[in-house]
Amino acid sequence: MTHITDTTAGGSDPARAAAPGDAPAHAAFARELGEFVTASPSSYHAVAAAAAALDAAGFSRLSESEPWDAMSAGRYYTVRDGALIAWVLPAGSAPGTGYRVLGAHTDSPGFKLKPRPTTVTHRWWQAGVEVYGGALLNSWLDRDLRFAGQLVVRGADGSPRRVLTSTGPVARIPQLAIHLDRSANDGLTLDRQRHTQPVWGVGEAQDADVLAVLAAAVPTDEPVDPADVLGYDVVVADTQAPELIGAQQNLLASGRLDNLTSVFTGLRAMTGHAEELEAAQQVSVLAAFDHEEVGSATRSGAAGPFLEDVLVRIGAARGDSTDEHRRALAESVCLSSDAGHLVHPNYQGHHDPVNTPEPGRGPLLKINAQQRYTTDAVGAAVWARACETAGVSYQEFVSNNAVPCGSTIGPITATRLGIRTLDVGVGLLSMHSARELVHTADLFALHRAIGGFWRG
Structure with missing residues (x-):
């Protein structure tokens, strides 16, 4: 269990009492994030860790397949696969009153296990994987990796059941030695099929079975037979523990x-x-969605109906008519929070020459003329007010005109529901690498700003 449950069970947040410049509080908060990351190698594990924290903080879990008409004021959440939506319904929330939504995502770029995943080449046991999202492939080489995700297995009564699995460090994508490719440092090119299949053991072909390793790693008193695995959603994750680094231990x-x-x-x-x-x-x-890195067009992604379904049912529980539901959406705001880019000291020419976000200067307000980010003037004012309420500074991010801009769940949510949406997030180096870098003060400030957004 991560420390997150220890600090929230009583409904209070020790981080709120700390000043924005309190380095020890920043470090403590970052360590807790590191523990959350360690507990969340897949989107399914992230949802399980979040659910445990919500349970400890007095939130009630609702099933989508059960009626919600008896829902009264209180704290609630529901889970759909690798996504989770939590909400606080106030007693004074009248029909037609709007929503203040924080949108995020639980998935990350990397690799996902293919069907028939076990292969053997010259006695090397390998796993067939497919690239997931826009991963920096070279960053995954020569790292100690694990497999993690969900299995659907045949239960004792024959009916399927879902279980989580996470191995220890069992796999590695080995790089070709420099002696066999003298030009590697002049420009490494990786073939996504031939060069990215991890090695996870050695031996005879008849003894190799990735599913057996996954089944053995299920944390249950009842052993899972690999023959009972009916389906799986399994990703590859780095096993190196998150670490505070830098001369001041603030990264x-x-x-x-x-x-x-x-x-x-x-x-x-x-x-x-x-x-x-x-x-x-x-x-x-x-709203913590899945599948953002591959376009969000799934039942648990931002382009799916998950958020709309939840908002409709919340409105119905408090007595909203169809007109009042539409009015509520018109009054709502979505803070689409996703990671952004800090100026890279070795590649300064890839950034806008005027808007230059720096580490430790606060989270980012992300702006794009092509609406890859949805922030407009009204959204910028919402963010300025949230940061003012929280007592933190923020920075603006806009792309260099010669560098294509990424996107987020922001435009998807705005298009899907018509909610005013703005894009924010914490700045990183090495985004989409197997191992990224963030300043602890920026993490802490984002946390405070989100609190200011909800309290505003």
Whole structure:
């Protein structure tokens, strides 16, 4: 269990009392994020870790397949596969009152296990994987890796059941020795099929079975037979522990900072401010979607109906008519929080020459003329007010005109629901690498700003 449950169970957040410049608080907060990342090698594990924190903070879990018409004021969450939506429904929330939504995502770029995943080449046991999202492939080479995700297995009564699995460090994508490719340092080119299949053992072909390793790693008193595995969603994850580095120990090096930074900071802000949010007018919502890195067009992604389904059912529980539901959406705001870019000291020419976000100067307000980010003037004012309420500074990010801009769930949410949406996030170096880098003060400031957004 991560420390997140220790600090939120009483409905208070120790980080709120710390000043924005409090380095020890920044470090403690970053360590807790690191523990959350370690517990969350896959989107399914991230949801399980978040659910445990919400349970400890007095939130009630609702099943999508059960009626919600008896839902009264209080704290709730629901899970759909690798996505989770949590909300605080205040007693004073009248029909037609809007929502304040924080949108984030639980997945990260990397590799996903293919069907028939076990292969053997010259006695090397390998796993067939497919590239997931826009990963920096070279960053995954020569790292100690694990497999993690969900299995669907045949239960004792024959019906399928879902279980989580996470191995220890069992795999590695080995690089070709420099002696066999003298030009490697002049420009490494990786073939996605031939050069990215991890090695996970040695022996005879008849003894190799990736599914057996996954089944053995299920944390249950009842052993899982590999023959009972009916399906799986399994990714490859780095096993190196997150670490505070730098001369002042104010940089966190870790995998999956894109975008567990937003999931964790949002989770901490919601559980830490829950009592205040219960006394608010608007409904506070944390929406942690899956599959953002591959376009979000799934039932648990931002382009799917998950958020709309939840908002419709919340509105129905408080008595919204169709007209009042539409009015509520018109009054709502979505803070789309995803990682952004700091100026890279070795590649300064890839950034806008005027808007130059730096480490430790606060989270980012992300702007793009092509609406790859959805921030407009009204959204910028919402963010300025949230940061003012929280007592933190922020920076603006805009792309160099010659460098294509990425995107987020922001445009998807705005298009899907018509909610005013703005894009923010914490700045990183090495985004989409197996191991990214963030300043601890920026993490802490994002957490405070999200709290300011919900309290605003």
